[in-house]
């Protein structure tokens with residue numbers, strides 16, 4: 001595993017996304033939560049993963065509860081992150097929700113508390129005030145935002161007066177908007193970009209074909225439509241080619257691409273211990289310049305496709321509202 005050092009704390013470049021736990025929409029079955037998800041968290045810690053990312057809205061608290069259960073009595077360095085759903089982002093509401101998250105997670109303090117998405121209906125200063133209180137009362141070591149533009153992230157930080165360490169945004173080889181402004185900013189200033197959906201929710205694994213896309217929460221993801229999968233084919237093809245030459249999988253190459261860049265932490269979700277292990281192993285893959293270039297070219301082709309234009313529109317629409325997860 002490789003790490004990003006933040007004030008002596010080690011953030012694993014491959015973390016674990018925990019939306020899948022306790023969220024029926026992923027379709028992993030009734031037993032997934034109580035059995036596989038606990039095994040996934042424990043194995044992640046054994047393998048040196050420190051970053052665990054959950055949210056109060058995942059499974060309406062079920063994900064936090066399962067992560068808390070998995071962590072009980074387990075030693076090891078960890079960087080525990082959860083998110084506040086800012087529907088009514090008043091400071092006192094945030095503090096109440098934070099207390100409940102702490103209880104579900106079974107800890108006295110978080111490492112990172114994030115605003116899950118921007119809420120333009122409330123002044124940013126009010127939303128940031130909640131973060132200030134959380135920090136002031138020692139209930140979280142760091143604060144972060146999610147789905148924020150660069151200008152909003154910087155404005156929030158100015159209002160808070162101290163660093164907002166992370167911005168968690170969608171970032172994968174099919175959705176590379178973060179590379180334009182957010183990533184250069186994080187790299188230049190010592191912030192951290194947390195990449196969610198780094199496998200494009202599984203679309204980059206290469207196992208989905210038109211007509212055989214996954215259901216549940218992914219039914220609305222246009223990447224799994226026939227057009228989406230077709231447009232993504234050059235990227236998946238490039239991943240396959242590089243993966244074959246290295247005896248790894250396309251998913252591992254997709255993660256290796258993202259973490260080849262400084263200040264990026266990926267938080268792939270996993271439906272099994274085997275997937276988690278494969279994702280962790282991606283931290284050891286060092287892609288060469290020619291491989292990175294081939295992936296960038298394939299990604300650019302996707303960006304230029306007309307489907308991409310449609311996807312962007314949908315991304316903007318989702319980024320604004322309730323579909324942020």
Ligand SMILES: NC(=O)c1ccc[n+]([C@@H]2O[C@H](COP(=O)([O-])OP(=O)(O)OC[C@H]3O[C@@H](n4cnc5c(N)ncnc54)[C@H](OP(=O)(O)O)[C@@H]3O)[C@@H](O)[C@H]2O)c1
Nearest residue numbers: 017018019196197198199200201202205251268269275325
């Ligand atoms: N802040 C936000 O608004 C937001 C939004 C979305 C997600 N997130 C966070 O980011 C995390 C990850 O994002 P995500 O779950 O949307 O997408 P993702 O990590 O890109 O995709 C996860 C899915 O990919 C497949 N997969 C995982 N490892 C694999 C492997 N080694 N080989 C092949 N397939 C593999 C699994 O699905 P199948 O095997 O079933 O295909 C898994 O459920 C979430 O858990 C959550 O913590 C945050």
